[in-house]
Amino acid sequence: MKFYTISVLFFAILLVACTATPTGSGKPAFRVRSDFAAALKANRGWAGALNEDVTVFADRPFRIRFEVESHAETAADQQFRLEYRRNSAAWTTVEAHDFPHPEREISIEFEDEEAGTRPIGWSVVKGDSTKLVIETDGQEKVLRAGAEQEPLVALFTLPWETTEMVSQFRLTPDNHEGMAFVIGYADINNYCLVQLRPSPGSIRVSRVLNGITTTLAETDAVIPLGPWLDIEIEAQAREIEVNFQNDLLEIEAELETDIPLTKAGFLALPGSVIEFTEFEFSGEAKTPRVSIVTCAAFEHGMLTSDLLKGSAAPFQAGTGINFAEWTPAWRAEKSHGEFEWPVVIRRFADGAMTNEEGDTFEFRMVDVEGSEVEIERNPVLQFSIPPGHVGGTYIENPGRIGPWQASNGDLYFMMEPAETDNL
Known part of the structure; x- marks a missing residue:
């Protein structure tokens, strides 16, 4: 009987430890979500722990969630956008271009x-x-x-x-x-x-x-x-x-x-x-290295809940961003909010550019003045190309091309390296 009770207690503690929300250092944090279909307020589908740099895969959309603190004494409208830099190069604005078809x-x-x-x-x-x-x-x-x-x-x-x-x-x-x-x-x-x-x-x-x-x-x-x-x-x-x-x-x-x-x-x-x-x-369709994309899991501007637990400041709901380059206006004073961005990193990009295995992509949020939003540390994600992955998007043509079926049942489609500009 004692063995049974101890076993139940052990597994209960283990379950709580595995599902509990991470606790940070009291500073704004980030977390990467690999389950692209997860609800905005769901505490699941994470690719790693709080502030953990994870591996993301070519042409597989994911989501990044940031905490943002407002130190203002009185509430005023604030807006933010997303930037990235590849392999520690110059910072670049992340534009909104959908995936796999970059329609605007x-x-x-x-x-x-x-x-x-x-x-x-x-x-x-x-x-x-x-x-x-x-x-x-x-x-x-x-x-x-x-x-x-x-x-x-x-x-x-x-x-x-x-x-x-x-x-x-x-x-x-x-x-x-x-x-x-x-x-x-x-x-x-x-x-x-x-x-x-x-x-x-x-x-x-x-x-x-x-x-x-x-x-x-x-x-x-x-x-x-x-x-x-x-x-x-x-x-x-x-x-x-x-x-x-x-x-x-x-x-x-x-x-x-x-x-x-x-x-x-x-x-x-x-x-x-x-x-x-x-x-x-x-708008003009492009296929850049990185872009903000559409996410069917939530509407643009949907309010977030307090999931990350990095910041120690009181919570004032931020929003989910859906196929947009700026957050909706956020009014907060002496509090923090959470903002979640749906993003894709492509294998091939306009201008005959490629992202390669092992490339790093660092992300940050900036305000309307271009000033970096304070955070404990920026996410630096490692890029990986799954075995057998070619990349590219569906080729433009007036009629159907393929698919062809191999003897093992696999389907093959004609592809091109990028949708809009690859010269």
């Missing part, structure tokens, strides 16, 4: 949103925010924007640089003022406009720089009131191209200086109403 596309429709509410993800930086609302129009829902005494400027903040915006919209029959799409928004005094003017009938591309508006290009155009219209706007650092009504009209404009490409939206002029059924935002 967001499609926005309003069918699932509740009528009478403001659309998710949109902000009003000028004008009456109550005039930006979801409305029911027959069998569908639309985004309706109006302005009275002053213009209304609404923006959608993208998690990465946006090079293309597509929209279906209409000007209501009494809207003789027109409207404008906003791209390259830096602040209320610096942005670019693609303005549609029903009277006298033109499309104008202009730039607002330090509050002064300059026309870059303009062409005559018929802008009907009432029917649905389509527009596609492409923007590079110093070039804007507009395609109106599916190639019916095109206009190009060149800029003398670069414009930011992370915020886009529209402007409603005083006394006007506009309706939208959809927006599509796209």
Whole structure:
């Protein structure tokens, strides 16, 4: 009987020891999670202990969780991004490019949103925010924007640089003022406009720089009131191209200086109403050495729980980051939060670059000023290529290629070293 009791006690202690949350030194810590499908608040699926440098594998997404401390006396918005350096070289920003297909596309429709509410993800930086609302129009829902005494400027903040915006919209029959799409928004005094003017009938591309508006290009155009219209706007650092009504009209404009490409939206002029059924935002696809990817286990901005137990400061929930380059704004004072990033390290990268067996990848978080977030030590992960792993992504082709099945049942697909740029 004594032997039985001692055995039960021994295994109970062993079980607690194996499942207990690690305890750190009182300083912010990190931990790597290899179970990519684990829930954000689940205390499982770790690749190693607290502050342990682990081995990660080529083309296998994993997650890194950091503790961050705020020493502020009063709460203020803070944002962070992720950086890495390979083999102790220069620090590089980790951009958001999905895996295995590095698509950068967001499609926005309003069918699932509740009528009478403001659309998710949109902000009003000028004008009456109550005039930006979801409305029911027959069998569908639309985004309706109006302005009275002053213009209304609404923006959608993208998690990465946006090079293309597509929209279906209409000007209501009494809207003789027109409207404008906003791209390259830096602040209320610096942005670019693609303005549609029903009277006298033109499309104008202009730039607002330090509050002064300059026309870059303009062409005559018929802008009907009432029917649905389509527009596609492409923007590079110093070039804007507009395609109106599916190639019916095109206009190009060149800029003398670069414009930011992370915020886009529209402007409603005083006394006007506009309706939208959809927006599509796209960015340039790349396959860098390291990137932030999509993780189906949690939504971007989902609040975290206190799992790591490294910091001794009180806990103020951070967030999970999902296919975005910046954390949501975090407000905390004299406390700590946890932030978890889904990441992949590729075998092959753009520019005919390769990551090799034994390479090291060090990660850190920085704030909007580029200052490194304090932590006990940065994670330095060792890169490994599993036996037989080739790497690369699915080859682009107009039809199906493969798979071919070997005599042992293995399937083989045509591959290429990288998706976007390998010359």
